[in-house]
Amino acid sequence: MLPTPLLYLFAALAEIGGCFAFWAWWRLDRSILWLVPGVVSLALFAWLLSLSSAEFAGRAYAAYGGIYIATSLAWLWAVEHRSPDQWDLIGGAVCLVGAGIILYGPRAV
Template identity: 40%
Template sequence: MLVAVSVALFVLAALCEIGGAWLVWQGVRERRGWWWVGAGVAALGAYGFVATLQPEAHFGRILAAYGGVFVAGSLVWGMVVDGYRPDRYDVLGALVCLLGVAVIMYAPRA
């Protein structure tokens, strides 16, 4: 059950961080306005809060593992929102990162 909660929190954190960064990008680079930037900053702040909800107690471990989630999530976001088509090396790299997440977060420890 804790693994399912942890995975759900990683997904929520990715939506907040990647979505927030995308909103800031849209506001600044695509000149959509400061409302977009403000919404992005709020979403990025929410990401910081969501990360604290992880059942694991070690900040470094959570953030290290989240890096892999961020890599894979960024590719998915690009596909869904921006029409980006990852190549096989993008997919392979994301899978390697997710394997790293599994090892860092969910490997049995004494």
């Protein structure tokens, strides 16, 4: 089993890739065939997220959200060739701290 942060990173890449396929088709006038790998990628995302070690789906989704936001900013830079600005970076850092608190905060048994 992958460590949870790595699992969330792969899930985020699958979700972003799937959503970007729809974006490309709809907004960038790409072929409708872009939707085929997009749907597969979104199914992969859902499966990966279900592998989380979190006891509750809501907690897994909340912690995942921070990883998703940071990964989206990396996508902005790497794929769309736009540099995140200082507010993107600060917001992403805050989200990662929040995800860490959710993932690793002490829990009452």
